[in-house]
Amino acid sequence: MSLATIKPAAADSWRIFDRIAPRYDLLNRLLSFRRDVAWRRALVRALPAGDSLRVLDLATGTADVLISLTSARGKIARGVGLDKSAGMIARGKDKIARAGGSAALSLVRGDACGIGFRDESFDAVSMAFGIRNVPDVPAALREIHRVIRSGGRALILEFSLPRNAILRAGYLLYFRHVLPRVGGLVSGDAQAYKYLNESVEAFPRGEGFLALMRDAGFRNSTATPLSFGIASLYVGEK
Numbered sequence: 001m002s003l004a005t006i007k008p009a010a011a012d013s014w015r016i017f018d019r020i021a022p023r024y025d026l027l028n029r030l031l032s033f034r035r036d037v038a039w040r041r042a043l044v045r046a047l048p049a050g051d052s053l054r055v056l057d058l059a060t061g062t063a064d065v066l067i068s069l070t071s072a073r074g075k076i077a078r079g080v081g082l083d084k085s086a087g088m089i090a091r092g093k094d095k096i097a098r099a100g101g102s103a104a105l106s107l108v109r110g111d112a113c114g115i116g117f118r119d120e121s122f123d124a125v126s127m128a129f130g131i132r133n134v135p136d137v138p139a140a141l142r143e144i145h146r147v148i149r150s151g152g153r154a155l156i157l158e159f160s161l162p163r164n165a166i167l168r169a170g171y172l173l174y175f176r177h178v179l180p181r182v183g184g185l186v187s188g189d190a191q192a193y194k195y196l197n198e199s200v201e202a203f204p205r206g207e208g209f210l211a212l213m214r215d216a217g218f219r220n221s222t223a224t225p226l227s228f229g230i231a232s233l234y235v236g237e238k
């Protein structure tokens with residue numbers, strides 16, 4: 001039995017991202033003070049050993065993880081990004097083209113709770129700030145486990161909260177009161193950035209999320225707090 005209780009995201013939460021896609025990257029950099037770039041780099045460093053890896057990036061959005069993966073030169077033979085939002089994928093395709101394109105990278109529309117790839121097709125599956133947005137988290141984790149080859153890895157980045165009480169109190173002031181206002185003003189969608197802090201605060205973190213990974217079949221799972229615990233990198237092996 002899992003330790004975590006989850007309030008499921010609405011089945012159409014991805015539609016929020018269709019609406020904010022044009023301002024999504026700008027707001028990520030602004031609201032995280034560019035820490036999001038460092039968090040994705042930490043994910044890339046946790047790739048499994050070996051070269052010519054096949055990587056699936058779920059909830060790929062505007063393809064920032066895929067683009068970061070290309071910095072691990074020689075390691076990636078194939079990178080597939082999957083997302084439900086056509087708006088986010090369109091921006092991701094533009095960014096990959098502007099970065100010079102890459103035959104190794106492709107983007108597809110799909111659902112993380114029912115991945116249209118065969119069992120054991122990938123050496124690693126990544127998901128950055130996506131798992132909190134799917135309507136059935138255990139189903140998505142089981143799907144991730146299914147499509148990873150034996151010995152491969154899941155790399156999941158998600159927001160968490162600082163464990164230190166003083167840092168946490170200061171961060172929650174920013175997260176609950178400043179971030180939704182700035183996000184709402186810049187994106188023109190106040191609801192989207194209210195959704196961010198509400199969904200993060202309700203989502204399991206640390207040991208709670210590791211329990212869900214164990215339930216899905218992952219072993220040796222670890223949680224690494226990043227930027228004092230504002231985000232966490234979860235790594236699990238199949």
Ligand SMILES: C[S@@+](CC[C@H](N)C(=O)[O-])C[C@H]1O[C@@H](n2cnc3c(N)ncnc32)[C@H](O)[C@@H]1O
Nearest residue numbers: 014017059060061083084085111112128129133
């Ligand atoms: C916060 S964004 C993260 C984007 C990107 N990974 C990043 O690091 O910037 C969350 C993404 O999850 C996608 N999403 C939500 N539900 C999904 C689902 N069931 N299957 C696939 N993608 C989904 C949204 O469309 C959105 O692009």
